[in-house]
Amino acid sequence: xxxxxxxxxxxxxxxxxxxxxxxxxxxxxxxxxxxxxxxxxxxxxxxxxxxxxxxxxxxxxxxxxxxxxxxxxxxxxxxxxxxxxxxxxxxxxxxxx
Numbered sequence: 001x002x003x004x005x006x007x008x009x010x011x012x013x014x015x016x017x018x019x020x021x022x023x024x025x026x027x028x029x030x031x032x033x034x035x036x037x038x039x040x041x042x043x044x045x046x047x048x049x050x051x052x053x054x055x056x057x058x059x060x061x062x063x064x065x066x067x068x069x070x071x072x073x074x075x076x077x078x079x080x081x082x083x084x085x086x087x088x089x090x091x092x093x094x095x096x097x
Contacts, residue, residue, distance in 0.1 A: 026093055036086050039079050046072045046079075 023030050047053055050072045 025097070029090075029093070032086055032089070036083070039082055039086075043076060043079050046076055 018029055018033060050069045053069065053073055053076060
């Protein structure tokens with residue numbers, strides 16, 4: 001499997017199938033693959049629960065309003081941050097090979 005094919009596409013939540021060689025070369029990719037998928041599923045579930053979060057969060061959330069929506073928005077922000085960190089890590093793995 002090529003290096004680019006072995007990567008996890010965290011933007012779309014699709015985890016590539018890792019081969020034994022991929023895991024032997026970078027064992028952490030196995031758990032990062034699962035983590036990327038879990039982050040994607042969490043984002044989809046939160047947006048399904050709070051669809052107004054797809055719009056402008058400042059316009060949708062009142063600090064004194066819906067505390068659940070505010071918490072969901074906070075989790076979504078962290079999920080996007082984690083996705084970006086996973087992509088950065090994977091780029092560094094690719095560069096090191």
